[in-house]
Amino acid sequence: MVGGGRDAFIGAVHRIAARIDDQYDLVAGCFSSNPEKALASAADLGVARAYTSFAEMASKEARRKDGIDAVAIVTPNHMHAPVALQFLKRGIHVICDKPLTATLAEAKKLAKAAEASGVVFALTHNYTGYPMIRQAKAMIAGGELGDLRLVNVEYVQDWLTEAVEASGQKQADWRTDPARSGAGGSTGDIGTHAFNLANFVTGLTLDSLAADLTAFVPGRRVDDNGHVMLRYQGGAKGMLWCSQVAPGNENALRLRVYGTKGGLEWAQEDPNYLWFTPFGQPKRLITRGGAGSGPEAARVTRVPPGHPEGYLEGFANIYLEAARAIRAAKSGTTVPEGTTFPGLKDGLEGVAFVDACVRSSNRNAAWVSLNL
Amino acid sequence: MVGGGRDAFIGAVHRIAARIDDQYDLVAGCFSSNPEKALASAADLGVARAYTSFAEMASKEARRKDGIDAVAIVTPNHMHAPVALQFLKRGIHVICDKPLTATLAEAKKLAKAAEASGVVFALTHNYTGYPMIRQAKAMIAGGELGDLRLVNVEYVQDWLTEAVEASGQKQADWRTDPARSGAGGSTGDIGTHAFNLANFVTGLTLDSLAADLTAFVPGRRVDDNGHVMLRYQGGAKGMLWCSQVAPGNENALRLRVYGTKGGLEWAQEDPNYLWFTPFGQPKRLITRGGAGSGPEAARVTRVPPGHPEGYLEGFANIYLEAARAIRAAKSGTTVPEGTTFPGLKDGLEGVAFVDACVRSSNRNAAWVSLNL
Amino acid sequence: MVGGGRDAFIGAVHRIAARIDDQYDLVAGCFSSNPEKALASAADLGVARAYTSFAEMASKEARRKDGIDAVAIVTPNHMHAPVALQFLKRGIHVICDKPLTATLAEAKKLAKAAEASGVVFALTHNYTGYPMIRQAKAMIAGGELGDLRLVNVEYVQDWLTEAVEASGQKQADWRTDPARSGAGGSTGDIGTHAFNLANFVTGLTLDSLAADLTAFVPGRRVDDNGHVMLRYQGGAKGMLWCSQVAPGNENALRLRVYGTKGGLEWAQEDPNYLWFTPFGQPKRLITRGGAGSGPEAARVTRVPPGHPEGYLEGFANIYLEAARAIRAAKSGTTVPEGTTFPGLKDGLEGVAFVDACVRSSNRNAAWVSLNL
Amino acid sequence: MVGGGRDAFIGAVHRIAARIDDQYDLVAGCFSSNPEKALASAADLGVARAYTSFAEMASKEARRKDGIDAVAIVTPNHMHAPVALQFLKRGIHVICDKPLTATLAEAKKLAKAAEASGVVFALTHNYTGYPMIRQAKAMIAGGELGDLRLVNVEYVQDWLTEAVEASGQKQADWRTDPARSGAGGSTGDIGTHAFNLANFVTGLTLDSLAADLTAFVPGRRVDDNGHVMLRYQGGAKGMLWCSQVAPGNENALRLRVYGTKGGLEWAQEDPNYLWFTPFGQPKRLITRGGAGSGPEAARVTRVPPGHPEGYLEGFANIYLEAARAIRAAKSGTTVPEGTTFPGLKDGLEGVAFVDACVRSSNRNAAWVSLNL
Structure with missing residues (x-):
């Protein structure tokens, strides 16, 4: 995860969403642009591989044997593109909060790069998960x-x-x-x-x-x-x-x-x-x-019906569907029929x-x- | 009443609205542009003074000692102005269905004439009565x-x-x-x-x-x-x-x-x-x-609260408030404070x-x- | 009407309900057990035939050629039976507020008498009118x-x-x-x-x-x-x-x-x-x-649907259905099919x-x- | 976990509830009274310590250094007591589905035993978690x-x-x-x-x-x-x-x-x-x-408000509160103020x-x- 440290809101939501269906483990993170806060947040969360630079995180994780399969980007909007580019160019799948970027020019550039990279790119327009x-x-x-x-x-x-x-x-x-x-x-x-x-x-x-x-x-x-x-x-x-x-x-x-x-x-x-x-x-x-x-x-x-599901379950559905695509990408199989999640388009x-x-x-x- | 004969919808609503608070008696009408339907409708409603021409109705009622105080106009939109003009120029108060007229030119003309006449002119934007x-x-x-x-x-x-x-x-x-x-x-x-x-x-x-x-x-x-x-x-x-x-x-x-x-x-x-x-x-x-x-x-x-009032009561409120104004006009007194109903403006x-x-x-x- | 004078609640509801469908005229009343209030209430309502005794009202109205067809009883519960008995024994139809009486013994007596009399007896369990x-x-x-x-x-x-x-x-x-x-x-x-x-x-x-x-x-x-x-x-x-x-x-x-x-x-x-x-x-x-x-x-x-009807219309439906039965009784015809209103049972x-x-x-x- | 194998309903709910706040790891289970189903279910869930007898599970886990802290019991009602007794007598905390037992006699016996054992006993009357x-x-x-x-x-x-x-x-x-x-x-x-x-x-x-x-x-x-x-x-x-x-x-x-x-x-x-x-x-x-x-x-x-939480979050709250009590029990500290969950009473x-x-x-x- 990049972003989502102390005081953040959406990062915690992503973490719960990722846990609900037991498809992800949070093993590494650069939780803040502020190094101290980044490390303290990692400690709070019990995440051992704590980084203070997302670029460093991308390069190091890419080199590890047990490196991350996917990164969740939960920074303010203007940082989505710079962060995403670091990871996707190393073949790490991306789950990114919306909007894609802060500017249209950036968005076009990122979309092009992401498409070229072939990674799975999920954008958490979470309401589509309901x-x-x-x-x-x-x-x-x-x-x-x-x-x-x-x-x-x-x-x-x-x-x-x-x-x-x-x-x-x-x-x-x-x-x-x-x-x-x-x-x-x-x-x-x-x-x-x-x-x-x-x-x-x-x-x-x-x-x-x-x-x-x-x-x-x-x-x-x-x-x-x-x-x-x-x-x-x-x-x-x-x-x-x-x-x-x-x-x-x-x-x-x-x-x-x-x-x-x-x-x-x-x-x-x-x-x-x-x-x-x-x-x-x-x-x-x-x-x-x-x-x-x-x-x-x-x-x-x-x-069952009558037992309400809510925002977190809807959000988790994006993670669940993305997991299906990521597993397929890793194993070289086809994505299960019906798998649907918002992406670059x-x-x-x-x-x-x-x-x-x-x-x-x-x-x-x-x-x-x-x-x- | 002008309009509101057999097959019409809003005429019956106006009649109920007028009855609810016991402020009006329906004594005369030209209920259709079709003479046969006009007379048959009057018979249905037990209205003795049945007319087949609204102009004739206006002139005859104006001359009667017991002539109507007010006319309700419930025709299709394009007839609102011609009908209203006949009555208001004879000092008969007007309660007219909305919209005021079918065209803006007509509306301006009618508004001017009505204002000059000094009659009470109520427009049944009934939802304001709730x-x-x-x-x-x-x-x-x-x-x-x-x-x-x-x-x-x-x-x-x-x-x-x-x-x-x-x-x-x-x-x-x-x-x-x-x-x-x-x-x-x-x-x-x-x-x-x-x-x-x-x-x-x-x-x-x-x-x-x-x-x-x-x-x-x-x-x-x-x-x-x-x-x-x-x-x-x-x-x-x-x-x-x-x-x-x-x-x-x-x-x-x-x-x-x-x-x-x-x-x-x-x-x-x-x-x-x-x-x-x-x-x-x-x-x-x-x-x-x-x-x-x-x-x-x-x-x-x-x-009391919890006993719902509905559309007809809301509609009746326009008639009730207009009655307050009409009584004041007839008696030369001031309209009771708070009396509110839609009109020419x-x-x-x-x-x-x-x-x-x-x-x-x-x-x-x-x-x-x-x-x- | 018996009852329903100044300060009363349900009497006014009955009067509106009776007016909505134009099936009744209020021409006589004994509006209170207090004679002064009875007369003042009649004046308020513009009712000429004002009585201070319901028994007198029943006997006099029964003798008039233009006497009332039906009486609405809107007194407190314990007076329903005494009042109803006076009218029904003279063949005047009864529309009575609920409950029928204050005691079961009275209710049985009244029901028996009413049945024997052959009058139409409507009880305003008004919610059945919705x-x-x-x-x-x-x-x-x-x-x-x-x-x-x-x-x-x-x-x-x-x-x-x-x-x-x-x-x-x-x-x-x-x-x-x-x-x-x-x-x-x-x-x-x-x-x-x-x-x-x-x-x-x-x-x-x-x-x-x-x-x-x-x-x-x-x-x-x-x-x-x-x-x-x-x-x-x-x-x-x-x-x-x-x-x-x-x-x-x-x-x-x-x-x-x-x-x-x-x-x-x-x-x-x-x-x-x-x-x-x-x-x-x-x-x-x-x-x-x-x-x-x-x-x-x-x-x-x-x-039409989407234009809400409410409590008064539901109440009016009892009056409307009772009117159908009363007209049939007066004219000796059969009650129209589907006519339904609460009664003695x-x-x-x-x-x-x-x-x-x-x-x-x-x-x-x-x-x-x-x-x- | 005991119970909750293939075809079960509430077991899966418990597992999600336990995951949401990241307070529990599912490491051992006896998922069915049917041994084949028990093992197959463990494989489905990726749980290595798979048992076919709950008694065996209780005794073996109690002996392990990394044995479970708590057991979730999600069997049909009549098995709650027998299962719970096995675990609580070995000091393993219990999170049990409701009702406590199938009979009152059993309930009294279990309650007594549980109280004597001093373990944390949470009963998932989950609606209290909303x-x-x-x-x-x-x-x-x-x-x-x-x-x-x-x-x-x-x-x-x-x-x-x-x-x-x-x-x-x-x-x-x-x-x-x-x-x-x-x-x-x-x-x-x-x-x-x-x-x-x-x-x-x-x-x-x-x-x-x-x-x-x-x-x-x-x-x-x-x-x-x-x-x-x-x-x-x-x-x-x-x-x-x-x-x-x-x-x-x-x-x-x-x-x-x-x-x-x-x-x-x-x-x-x-x-x-x-x-x-x-x-x-x-x-x-x-x-x-x-x-x-x-x-x-x-x-x-x-x-935040307006982002609905649902049944699973309410259920998770029981697990969250129980976790607070279990941590306190393990560390010998007092339970945090306000911790509330249904239990033996x-x-x-x-x-x-x-x-x-x-x-x-x-x-x-x-x-x-x-x-x-």
Whole structure:
């Protein structure tokens, strides 16, 4: 692992996610850019191979017989690319937090390098790991909604309602700093999740978007709210809303999709439920593992219906699916059928989405395409 | 009453709404443009003074000693203005269904004439009659949300998912005919309700909007879906979504408003509940008449908390408040404090909203202002 | 109308319910046992034929050519029988608030007299008027749940959490006085509603019950909470909970029924929804007037799905159905097919239910049968 | 681990729960009473120290220097006691699935032996591990509900609606066999969870209960539904409903508690929410980790509010708290303040609860006390 030391948030999530299905052992890490904190964090975690430089870690681990198979990158956004490049060029598989990078140029460079290297590259757009999201994707792919017309996706939070970055809160600090987070604020931090989730579930490809971004909190250097209209190839249209200044919303990621034959509705905070609304019939509530829930959900679920799974299990599913791919890569076998996890294409599109939102908003919400 | 004969929908709603609080008697009517249906409908309803021409009704009723005090206009949109003009010029108060008219030019003309006439003019933007909407308006006016930043309003239906107008369904027929409905489809039929509700609750004034309208159903001549980004004077921003092609949605009118200090969320299909989300505190569920529900809600409520009121009671509240104004006008007294109902200004803004949406959409979602 | 003057609650509800469908005119009344209040209330309501004695009202109205067809009785419970007897013996139809009487002896006497008189006798167990309750009843009668096994019904309030009767609150005052309310407190006031609703929907007949009643508030003379286990003829079993001391509950009447093939769940505070849970299939949410909602619901509904109907409309449905029976009685025709409203049998069972609860509780929750 | 081999359900849950917080390594196991299955399961799990006899495992592990610190027992109920006794007499700590044993006599014997041994004994009444349950317990202990009056707890399922045991379904097979499951069916399997949860949260002690148990499915040898009335010491009363034949219910464990000052409501299927209803104030929705959620919840939570935790995290909390106690026992230090997990007392009460339900039901729902 690179990043994820003391005071970090997402690193601990990755570690639990990796443990749940017993597919990974954490044996080495460079847990902070601060050497002291890096070593102290390693001690906290009982990790013997503690590094203070990620480059050193990559080179040394690559040379060990028992070196790591894969690295998890959980640094602030601007460090994803430099770190990833060190590992993938040595053939070490990469599991990287999202967004792929802080800038589009970097993202393109990284994607190219990663593709060339042939390593497994998993990007933790973790919400795609929820079983009912897999179910939704399968239902749409199976034609149960008919031709898609409408996508409504939103990711709404409230934790940046006030200028917490001014008080030194670590998470707010780097997330509102364009140098570390990228040009997008809410768009980069959560809008990318919303955009990715809609793409993942619907299978649609964006044609163009029109975005109106705002920094509501005085002095904030990146957007804390984004209103985006979407046009997909093939004629479907959508709206995307991301916000970090809407009091009462914690992690309200919500997706609604409608087609000629029916609709689907899902909310991340209640992830074990999926509403299916076939036109002209009563609404149906499909539960994870319950009646109407199919094999695509079952392959990423652990406990029976009515026993809720949550965020950590969804996250673990990315690790689980990536493990299947990494094992196949190591053994030279084919990846098991149905293995699905977000990767370079998703990462590239996510960074391009933020870039397009910023470009559009700077031109008064003109329609722009992703610059891929 | 003009309109509202056999096969009509909204006329019966108006009649119940007028009866609930015992403030009106239905004594005269021209219930259809079809003379036979007009008379048959009058007979159905036990209304003795049955007319086959609304102009004749206006002139005869104006001359009777016991002539009507007020007329309810429940015709298709394009007939609102011609009918209203006949009555208001004779000093008969008007309760008119929304939108005010089918075109902006008509709306301006009617508004001017109505204002000059001095009659009470109530427009049945009925959703403003819900007690918890009154509560929300009062809380925002009282500063409980701080400075407003965000408005998210949507009115989503599914009944036009297929081309029902092709099968002669009466409601769909005129609502998808620009000559009778106006240039807007979903924008005119339900988008205006959403727009009006947001204005009513927040007290904000629109600066400009950018709209992307679509007719998804092949052959449909008006929009059946509208995506709209909003910019309000003072810096608040919003999104408005209206749709008639989202399967599983019946009358999903939903409003969310967020400010620097808190938020409010309300849904028309569950109208007795209002979520209040003060920043940094647990969410609170205010119920109609329950703890935290104030006098502005109480003035338009009839039964205790936990006994749900619905659409008809909300609609009746417009009639009740209009009755207060009409009585005051008749007796030359002042209107009771707190009397609130939508009128010409709302009607004009509503038609201007549709006009602006159509203009913006025709210019690829360029930002436009209301042409008031 | 007898009762329902100033300060009363349920009288106003009856009046609105009677108006909604335009089947009744309020032309005479004895609105209070206090003569001054009776006359003042009549003046408030614009009712010309104002009486200060219900016996006088009955005899005079019976002699008038334009005398009332039906009387609504909305007095405290102990006066239902004396008033009803005066009217029904003169052939005036009766619409009476529940419970039928304050004591079982009275109830039996009244039921006998009413039956002998041949008048229409409607008891406003108003919750049976909700469209989705009609839908539930029809589905069970149609076998969609298979053989019934389980009934879980509860009516939970919080308004008597503290000793409000001590402060002179009128509603609490008579409801906690056994002389006026009957031996049951929460059992009589709301437990009867719950019991009746379960019977109405399921069609089951009680075999026996075991009740544990409590007066939690010090000094209270009647129960404010009842726990009841139910055994129905044919083997189904149930639980009934009524409480007036459960903070956070307004009028939480909730019914759940399960059979060999599926279940149904309904809540009065959200009455437009009915959950249908066929075993082994996804749960379905049936909405009033929406897909899956049948003719039994449609006959008592007024507005389209998604426009909520509430308590007053449900109440009005009792008046509407009673009007159909009264018209038939007056004209000597048969009552229209499907006409359904609670009457003497329900009233008798309700009072017998309270009586049985009290008897059982006094014997330490021994099993007892209704003493019918 | 003893039990939990191929085809088992709860064993896998225990293993994940043990891994989540990285406090345990699975190094030895006797995974089945069938030797072949035991060894095959060990191979599946990569566990080197594979045993075919739990007694052998206990004795051999006790002798190893690197022998296990604790054993997880996940066998059918009737084997809990024999297995536990083998380990605890050798000083190996025990984490045992619930109920403690299949019979009360066994439970008493085991409890005595365990207490004498001084080992840590954790019983996985896992629902007590949910953060919002900890929150509820703390609020009640802190007096926020005032004096408790009412408890309503239910655990409702549908998976035994039909006679699945007849088809050889392994989970149904042993759970409906009194020899392996104990005299209670639904009461033992899920009623104990409900009873334990109510005790845990409220801190109340049962005085007596009256139970009406039923086996609805023809041929079933244990109850599949239980209706229970509860009387607690100090005057609070309650109802408990457990059922496995209510279609549409998956694991609907729901707890409601009311006192003189307010109420709390929680549902296991949506475990991140806790309703708090202070009397006379709007209802508040407390979310795990959100505003109003205190330190007792925080000590057993891993991710921020709005990122749902579920069943596995709740289960893991039992393992986490037990690990704290086991570490303290090993090092001879005091257990960290606030460490809370169910143990022998809970286990004994649970088995006594089932025993009392069966005794009461056999005496036509007479009131009985726990035979402790």
